[in-house]
Amino acid sequence: xxxxxxxxxxxxxxxxxxxxxxxTACGGGDDAGxxxxxxxxxxxxxxxxxFVSMQEGAKKAAEADGVKLTIAAGKEDGDEAGQVQAIEDxxxxxxxxxxxxxxGPGVNPAIKKARDAGLYVIALDTPPDPASTVDITFATDxxxxxxxxxxxxxxxxxxxxxxxxxxxxxNDKIVSVDYNRDQGFLTGxxxxxxxxxxxxxxxxxxxxxxGTYTIVCNEPTNGAEDGGRTAMERCLAxxxxxxxVYTINEPAAVGAQKAMQAAGTKDVLVVSVDGGCNGVQQVKxxxxxxxxxxxxxxxxELGVKAIKQIAxxxxxPAVSGGLDFYDTGVALVTDKPATGVESIDTTEGAQLCWGTx
Amino acid sequence: MSTxxxxxxTATEQFALRRRSPVQRVQHLLHSYPAISPFLVxxxxxxxxxxxxxxxxxxxxxxxVVQQVAVIxxxxxxxxxxxxxxxxxxxxxxxxxxxxxVAAKVAEGGGLPxxxxxxxxxxxxxxxxxxxxxxxxRIKLPPFIVTLGTLSVFxxxxxxxxxxxxxxxxxxxxxxxxxxxxxxxxxxxxxxxVVLVVALYVVVGFALANTAWGKxxxxxxxxxxxxxxxxxxxxxxxxxxxxxxxxxYGLTAWILIGRAGAASPNAITDANLESITAVVIGGTxxxxxxxxxxxxxxxxxxxGFFRSGLSLAxxxxxxxxxxxxxxxxxxxxVDQWIRKVKA
Numbered sequence: 273x274x275x276x277x278x279x280x281x282x283x284x285x286x287x288x289x290x291x292x293x294x295x296t297a298c299g300g301g302d303d304a305g306x307x308x309x310x311x312x313x314x315x316x317x318x319x320x321x322x323f324v325s326m327q328e329g330a331k332k333a334a335e336a337d338g339v340k341l342t343i344a345a346g347k348e349d350g351d352e353a354g355q356v357q358a359i360e361d362x363x364x365x366x367x368x369x370x371x372x373x374x375x376g377p378g379v380n381p382a383i384k385k386a387r388d389a390g391l392y393v394i395a396l397d398t399p400p401d402p403a404s405t406v407d408i409t410f411a412t413d414x415x416x417x418x419x420x421x422x423x424x425x426x427x428x429x430x431x432x433x434x435x436x437x438x439x440x441x442x443n444d445k446i447v448s449v450d451y452n453r454d455q456g457f458l459t460g461x462x463x464x465x466x467x468x469x470x471x472x473x474x475x476x477x478x479x480x481x482x483g484t485y486t487i488v489c490n491e492p493t494n495g496a497e498d499g500g501r502t503a504m505e506r507c508l509a510x511x512x513x514x515x516x517v518y519t520i521n522e523p524a525a526v527g528a529q530k531a532m533q534a535a536g537t538k539d540v541l542v543v544s545v546d547g548g549c550n551g552v553q554q555v556k557x558x559x560x561x562x563x564x565x566x567x568x569x570x571x572x573e574l575g576v577k578a579i580k581q582i583a584x585x586x587x588x589p590a591v592s593g594g595l596d597f598y599d600t601g602v603a604l605v606t607d608k609p610a611t612g613v614e615s616i617d618t619t620e621g622a623q624l625c626w627g628t629x
Numbered sequence: 630m631s632t633x634x635x636x637x638x639t640a641t642e643q644f645a646l647r648r649r650s651p652v653q654r655v656q657h658l659l660h661s662y663p664a665i666s667p668f669l670v671x672x673x674x675x676x677x678x679x680x681x682x683x684x685x686x687x688x689x690x691x692x693x694v695v696q697q698v699a700v701i702x703x704x705x706x707x708x709x710x711x712x713x714x715x716x717x718x719x720x721x722x723x724x725x726x727x728x729x730x731v732a733a734k735v736a737e738g739g740g741l742p743x744x745x746x747x748x749x750x751x752x753x754x755x756x757x758x759x760x761x762x763x764x765x766x767r768i769k770l771p772p773f774i775v776t777l778g779t780l781s782v783f784x785x786x787x788x789x790x791x792x793x794x795x796x797x798x799x800x801x802x803x804x805x806x807x808x809x810x811x812x813x814x815x816x817x818x819x820x821x822x823v824v825l826v827v828a829l830y831v832v833v834g835f836a837l838a839n840t841a842w843g844k845x846x847x848x849x850x851x852x853x854x855x856x857x858x859x860x861x862x863x864x865x866x867x868x869x870x871x872x873x874x875x876x877x878y879g880l881t882a883w884i885l886i887g888r889a890g891a892a893s894p895n896a897i898t899d900a901n902l903e904s905i906t907a908v909v910i911g912g913t914x915x916x917x918x919x920x921x922x923x924x925x926x927x928x929x930x931x932x933g934f935f936r937s938g939l940s941l942a943x944x945x946x947x948x949x950x951x952x953x954x955x956x957x958x959x960x961x962x963v964d965q966w967i968r969k970v971k972a
Contacts, residue, residue, distance in 0.1 A: 319793040319894075443946050492946070497795065497889035498700070498896045505693045506940050509684065523795055523893055530890035534696075534811050534818070550797060557799065 309583040310340040311576055312362035314355050314372040316398075318345040321548060322568050323373065325626035326396060329569030330371065333576035341576070342367070352378030363389045369579030371572060374400045392582050394589075396571045398448075399597055408589055409597035410571045410578075414452035414545070415459075417564035418518075420604040420613065421543035422460020424562045425516055426481045427610030428541055434461070434485040434516050437507040439500060439528055440471050441520045443492040450520060453545050454490075457518045461485070488514055493524040500527025508535050519544045522551030525560045547605055549625040555605055556618040562606035565616075568626050571600045656970040659963065663912035663920050666963055667927035670910070670956070674931060678938030685941050688816030695823055698907075698933035700888060702926060703826045703881040704900055705907040706833050707758075707874030709925045712908050713837075714850040714870050715917025716765065716772035722900030723783035724757040724875060729882035730787050733796040733892030736805060743804025751879035757783060758875020765871065766864040780901070788894050795893035801886070808887030822884040829877065834922040846870060851918030907932060910956050914964045931956065 313330045315323035327343055334341035342365070344358035352375045359382040362370050369392035372383070383393050383405050392407050399409040425434075438457075441450040446469065455465045458474060462481025466473035472490035479485065488511040491503035500519060507514060508531065517532075517540055519525040525544040532540055544551065547565020554560045578589045592599040604613060605621035616624075649657065659665055679686040704721050711718045728750040736746035757779070764775040798806050808822035837843035845866045848856040857863050886892050911928030913920025932953055939949045 319788040321793050324792060444950075494895065494898055496895040496898070497891040497893050498885065501889060502697055505697065506937070509690050509693060509937065509941060523891065523895070526797065526890050530809070530888075534809075534820075550795065553797070 308338050308340045309580050310342070310365060310367040311579050312342045312344060312358065312365075312367050312370045312372075313572060313575075314358045314362075314370060315343075315345045315396075316349050316355075316373050316375050317347065317351070318343075320349075322397075322626065326373070326568040326572040329572035330576050332569075333573040337577060337580045339576055339580050346375050350375050352376045355379045356382040359383065359386050362386065363391065367391060368583035369393065371396050371575040371579070372406070373397050374406075377401060380405045392579055392588075394575045394578060396575055397568065403596050408578075408591060410575055410589075410600050411597050412566035412571075412602055413592075413595065413597075413599045414449050415456035416599075417545045417566065417602045418453040418456020418458075419460035420564045420602065420615075421518070421545065421562055422457040422462075423613045424460075424604060424606065424610045424615070425457075425518075425541055425543055426461050427613055428561070428608070429482050429516070431482045432515070433483050434480055435511060435513050436461075436485060436487050436516045436518065437504065437514045437528075438471070438487065438490045439493050439503045439507075439517065439519045439524050440490055441493065441495050443471075443490070446470075453520060454518070457543070486511070493520060493527070495521050495524055497523045497527035497530070500524035501531045502527075504528035504531035505535075508532070508537065512537065515540050517542045519560075521546045522548060522554055522560060522563060525551075525563075526554060529559045547603075547621060547625055549622065552605055552618055552621040552625045555607065555621065561608065562604060562615070563621075565603050565605050565621055565624065567600050567602075567624070574598075574600065653970060656967055659912075660919075660967045660970065663914075664924040664927060665912075666960070667911050667924050667931060671927050671931050671934065674934045674938065678934060678942070681938070682941040685938050689818070690937060690941070692818040694930070694933040694937045696818075696820055696888070697936070698929045699820070699823045699826045700881060700885050700897065701900065701903045701907060701932070702929035703829055703884055704878060704904040705911075705925045705929055706829055706922065707877040707881075708904040709908050709911070709913055709920065709922055710833070710837075710846065710870045710874050711772065712850075712905075712913055712915060713846050713917060713920055714867055715853075716867075716870075717776065717905065717915070718761070718871075718874060719773065719776040719901050720757070720761060720779040720783055721878060721904050722897050723780045723787065724754055724878040725882050725885065725900060726894055726896065727757065727783045727787040727790070728753040728879040729885055729892045729896070730791040730796070730894055732882060733801055733805065733886060734791065736802050737796050737800050739802070741802075743802035743807075746802065746805055747883050750882045751876055754875040754877070754879020754882070755872055756875070758872040758878070759868070761875070762868040762871030766867050791892075791894045793894055795891045795895070798886070798890045801892070805883065805886050806890070808884045809890065810887070820887065822887050825880070825884055829880070830922060830926055833873075833877075837922060842866070842869065847918055849917075903932070906953060906957055910953075910960050912960060912964070914968075915961065916964075916968075919964075919967075 346354040355375050356379055363386050370386055371394050373396050387393055395406040395409040397411050400406055440454055451469050451471050454471045455468055458465050477486045489507040491506055493499035493503045517528050522544050525542050542560050544560050544563040547563055551563050555563055582588055589598055591597055604615035606615050607617050609615045684690055708718055731753055732746045732750035735741045735749055761775055761779055764770050765772050810821050811818050845861050848861055849863050849866050853863055907928040908925050910931055911924030935949050935952055
């Protein structure tokens with residue numbers, strides 16, 4: 273008995289060791305010609321569907337444009353050292369440019385080194401701080417994404433009083449995605465916000481563009497279903513008459529809906545941001561009423577094209593008007609359009625969505 | 630449901646008790662019934678939070694607290710078993726997520742029937758627990774190191790397997806969501822998942838208090854060498870503890886799916902620390918051998934009371950984090966104090 277268990281443990285060890293070897297072997301794929309333009313894509317991690325989709329977009333563009341693409345990633349969100357290594361590799365390889373979703377300020381010096389060495393550096397999705405660390409950022413306008421669902425919500429309410437639950441990402445970290453979407457939503461509703469980089473400092477009640485509003489809560493969800501459910505339960509405990517739920521992303525919205533079902537709450541408008549295939553499906557199912565869709569695939573495609581263009585003597589990309597980054601676009605996905613707010617339906621949203629359903 | 634670390638005191642001990650000071654008597658009482666102090670904390674927090682906001686003590690609000698602590702409460706059962714043997718499990722959340730993702734994916738879109746998917750979840754939990762146990766008992770690695778390692782291994786496998794994607798409830802067989810179904814019990818709203826957790830406490834609590842296995846678990850945690858000399862097969866007991874804990878994590882994966890309405894690789898990010906917190910506040914000694922499952926239940930409820938009570942009082946959530954941290958320190962201090970009188 274004891275010997276058998278020992279052997280079993282040893283066998284599992286061997287399996288794990290083999291797996292990690294395999295993973296390393298797969299990491300260094302280089303299969304393009306030697307005289308083409310070389311680009312590195314460095315994402316925060318290689319497991320989040322958002323980044324997986326980015327990698328797919330880059331691969332597609334690289335193949336079409338004859339660019340030699342190297343894909344690297346941090347081990348996890350916040351892994352700066354892993355990204356620094358990947359940047360150093362790109363410089364050593366003599367790449368023409370780097371596409372990076374920076375994990376934090378710790379990669380800034382490495383980015384500077386890369387630019388000094390003549391590489392063109394584009395940040396994708398997340399601008400570094402300061403934004404001028406990179407040549408340009410290609411990202412979703414998260415404030416606008418929030419604004420779209422805010423405007424839609426105000427339109428749907430048609431003058432009714434709004435009792436709002438705000439389900440944010442964190443309450444112990446300040447993240448631009450978090451406050452930009454939240455503040456964008458409130459602005460879209462026609463509610464005055466306080467500090468643009470702070471959630472929860474607006475007046476708890478007052479007037480929105482269509483009537484009066486009350487904000488019940490700002491609760492953190494960690495952007496996951498279980499967090500969304502707990503957050504919504506806490507909001508309903510404070511005020512069961514919630515009729516508008518803003519959620520940081522679609523998983524949080526699914527959890528919130530679950531809490532409302534359990535509490536028997538009806539006739540609530542649930543709005544969200546992301547537009548992943550799962551999320552669009554939830555809009556189709558009626559779990560979410562409207563979501564703002566972003567385009568990670570496009571960010572990577574445009575990034576690869578831009579570097580290829582610069583390397584072959586073309587013009588550099590410019591930031592979008594009024595912004596300090598290049599806006600890769602956002603679209604409202606809903607099957608119940610509101611007047612005055614442009615939107616696409618779930619069928620179209622499903623064609624454009626990222627990540628497998 | 631309550632279990633105590635020590636067998637009934639002998640006649641000489643009772644004689645000695647009579648000559649103790651009142652402080653020593655309290656110490657002895659706490660030693661014999663480790664669930665007393667968390668019980669007092671729970672009662673006091675209930676009274677205080679109800680006074681601040683009467684809504685707190687409503688059936689609706691209490692139902693929610695119970696539903697919210699169910700998942701961590703279930704995981705804490707496994708964690709209690711392991712801590713009782715003077716070990717610690719850092720891979721709680723990772724095993725749960727891996728079990729959950731695999732179960733959901735194999736059943737997605739009518740792949741496997743629900744019963745088999747639940748069996749897969751529990752089976753994976755057992756396999757993972759067995760691996761932890763084997764590394765602890767056969768290769769003699771400290772539990773902290775073993776589970777620190779498997780924490781990464783299982784987390785990575787879960788993410789690789791699911792590609793970071795969650796599986797929605799609508800794509801899964803109904804049985805996987807069954808744990809989220811609610812029914813009314815008088816004024817209270819209970820989910821079937823909560824019933825499963827209560828059953829878990831009853832079964833494991835009974836096994837700890839009334840079976841030879843339970844006594845062995847306490848004995849191994851109290852003093853491994855003494856237990857070995859007393860003829861207890863220490864390695865076998867340890868292996869069984871890690872395996873049972875794994876099975877509990879697999880079962881919890883099922884409960885988590887019902888609660889969240891999806892299987893998400895990003896769920897229960899703080900499960901490791903929260904389960905240890907519940908165990909420690911519940912009065913189980915981190916040094917092994919003393920504690921009660923009832924205490925763990927109370928510990929989980931205390932954390933839930935603080936979350937809900939402070940939220941209803943309109944207090945910033947960070948004060949909840951602060952208060953729970955202080956409670957953990959206090960609980961370990963009480964444990965040390967009790968230990969001193971014994972020596």
